[in-house]
Amino acid sequence: MDKSLTSLCFLFLCISLFPSFSSPAILFQGFNWASSEKAGGWYNFLKTLVADIADAGVEYVWLPPPSNSHDDGPQGYLPKRLYDLDTSKYGNKEELKSLIAAFRERGVKSIADIVINHRTAERLDNRGLSIFEGGTPNTRLDWDVSYICSTDVRFNGTGNPDTG
Secondary structure: OOHHHHHHHHHHHHHHHOHHHOOOOOEEEOOOOOHHHOOOOHHHHHHOOHHHHHHOOOOEEEEOOOOOEOOOOOOOOOEOOOOOOOOEOOEOHHHHHHHHHHHHHOOOEEEEOOOOOOOOOOEEOOOOOEEEOOOOOOOOOOEOHHHOEOOOOOOOOOEOOOOO
């Protein structure tokens, strides 16, 4: 028997002997690729569905990336300012907080899709190199080219080489 089949059999044995390894929880993906285009904001739209989602037995709802994102990636996967929750294509910070509170009231936990390893330059430094702004009033969370792989010739990174 090959190693992967043996491992799979062992996993199923463990799950059957120790059911606490598995969970009957239902996770609902609370967005799709076009959600960022919803008139009136996706957070506001999803809030109108909270009761239906909770009544369906959903225990967790997975929310889209909440931060400001580049126009070429309005879905949130090309973030510019990670901590700027007021300029998301899904809605603003208060709408997000209201949505999470509505889910919480119905016993549904919210999970954020935060894309920390993607980033888009907000501006260029005096050498024409990319600066990623963290979205805070100070520069504490800004990333310069030292956070970009040194083997990335397009963006002149000075960080560690790309690992693949």
